[in-house]
Every structure is written in structure tokens, then in C-alpha cells.
Amino acid sequence: MQKYIVRINYIADSGQSKQLTRIAYGADKAKFLEMQLLDEIKNKKKMPIKKMTVQELFNEYKEIKKYELRKTTIIKVQRFFDCYILPTFKNYRIDKITVVDIQKWKISIEQKQLALSTKKEAFVSFSAMINYAVNMEYLHKNPLTKIGNFKETLNIKSKMNFYTPQEFKAFISTAKEISEEKERLKNDLSEWNYYVFFNIAFYTGLRKGEIHALKWSDIEEEY
Numbered sequence: 001m002q003k004y005i006v007r008i009n010y011i012a013d014s015g016q017s018k019q020l021t022r023i024a025y026g027a028d029k030a031k032f033l034e035m036q037l038l039d040e041i042k043n044k045k046k047m048p049i050k051k052m053t054v055q056e057l058f059n060e061y062k063e064i065k066k067y068e069l070r071k072t073t074i075i076k077v078q079r080f081f082d083c084y085i086l087p088t089f090k091n092y093r094i095d096k097i098t099v100v101d102i103q104k105w106k107i108s109i110e111q112k113q114l115a116l117s118t119k120k121e122a123f124v125s126f127s128a129m130i131n132y133a134v135n136m137e138y139l140h141k142n143p144l145t146k147i148g149n150f151k152e153t154l155n156i157k158s159k160m161n162f163y164t165p166q167e168f169k170a171f172i173s174t175a176k177e178i179s180e181e182k183e184r185l186k187n188d189l190s191e192w193n194y195y196v197f198f199n200i201a202f203y204t205g206l207r208k209g210e211i212h213a214l215k216w217s218d219i220e221e222e223y
Contacts, residue, residue: 004030008037052138054089054097061129077125084109084122094133102147109150119150168202 004027008020020037024030058081065074088105089097109119127144134142163171175198179191200211 001025002027006030006033006037008034008041010041052094054092054094055086057094057133057138058086058129061132064132076121080122080125084112085126094130094139097130097143099143099146102143106147106150116150116152123149163202168198172198172202 002025004024006022006024010018010020020041022033022037024033062074062078065077069077088108089101092101106123109122123144127142127149130139130142130144133139172195175191175195179189179195182188182191197211200206200214201208206214
């Protein structure tokens with residue numbers, strides 16, 4: 001009797017591509033097996049997701065990870081959950097956590113003013129547990145993936161400080177006196193660098209890099 005390989009490709013609820021492969025002997029049995037597999041996949045997708053709280057999921061996840069991770073890593077993960085995740089989500093059902101819930105949680109963590117590395121590790125720990133739930137088919141998808149991990153925030157100063165004309169005159173006058181004294185006592189001209197630099201900056205508005213790049217050829221003779 002002829003041997004047939006029955007292969008079914010499908011997309012799981014998690015979004016991953018999966019494949020079922022079985023062997024049947026005879027064309028009729030192969031067709032029947034194909035129908036069975038398609039029906040199995042269809043029913044599997046209709047299966048209700050598991051109803052459990054985040055705390056219950058974490059207890060199971062931690063027990064499994066005891067055989068995969070070092071003890072120090074388990075202790076670290078436990079600390080992240082105790083400090084940053086369980087206080088918010090302990091009694092949430094895992095199938096009820098929304099993207100909005102995750103966003104609100106991220107905002108609450110940001111307000112704690114933690115180090116960026118700590119926030120990122122907390123997010124990674126949380127997401128790894130939810131991925132475990134997806135792989136176990138307790139959930140269809142991980143809501144944390146839509147939000148993304150914490151990022152470094154940019155602190156932009158809204159106000160810049162400038163010398164007033166009076167402040168600059170006082171500063172540049174002192175710089176000139178120091179330059180003249182150093183030149184007179186030690187024949188050292190280095191202090192004039194500051195005097196020249198700040199005069200150019202104040203009267204032209206050039207930036208530091210632009211001033212350092214100036215050449216004599218940039219200056220027109222009539223000036």
C-alpha cells in the first residue's frame with residue numbers, strides 16, 4: 001500500500017506559522033487523515049483561553065523556570081514581579097489585560113524614577129511570562145508587544161541662559177585684564193585665546209565648532 005505524507009500548514013492564534021505532519025497508507029486514509037487534521041486545527045482555534053490570574057500564572061511560570069534558570073536569576077525575577085508587576089496585576093485575569101492597562105502600568109513605573117535598566121528588565125520579565133502563556137496556549141497574543149519596552153527620555157531644557165550686554169562687558173573686561181597680566185609677567189599669550197573666543201562668540205553668534213573652524217581666509221580684508 002502506498003505511503004502518503006499528510007502535511008498541514010496553518011497560522012496559530014499566537015501569529016506563529018505551524019505545521020502538522022502525519023503519515024497515512026492509502027489514498028483514502030490520507031484524505032480522511034487530512035480532514036481530521038483540518039478539523040483538529042479548527043477546533044483548537046475555537047478552544048477558550050485559560051482563565052487564570054497573573055498571580056496564578058506567575059506561580060506556574062516560576063515553578064517551570066526553576067528547571068531552566070539559575071537560582072540567582074529566579075530570585076531576581078521574583079523581585080521584579082514583587083516590586084513592579086504583581087502590585088498592579090496580581091488579581092487581573094490574564095485574558096483581560098489590555099494594551100491600555102499595559103500603557104497605564106508603564107506610566108506608573110516611569111513615575112517611580114527608576115534606572116532605565118531596572119525598568120527595562122521589569123518589562124522583559126513581564127513579557128517573558130506572558131509569552132510563556134501564549135506558548136502554552138493560555139492566551140492568543142501578548143499585549144506587551146504592541147507597547148514596547150521602556151526608552152530613554154530626553155530632557156530638553158525649555159529655557160536658555162544668555163549673557164546680558166552688561167554681564168558680557170564685565171566678563172570680557174576681566175578676561176582682558178588677566179590676559180594682559182599673564183603676558184606681561186610670563187610672556188604667556190595663551191589667556192588671549194579665551195578673550196578672542198568669547199568676543200567672536202558674543203558678536204557673531206557663531207557656535208563653538210564654527211569658531212574653531214575659522215581661518216584667516218574667512219576674514220575679509222576691509223574688516
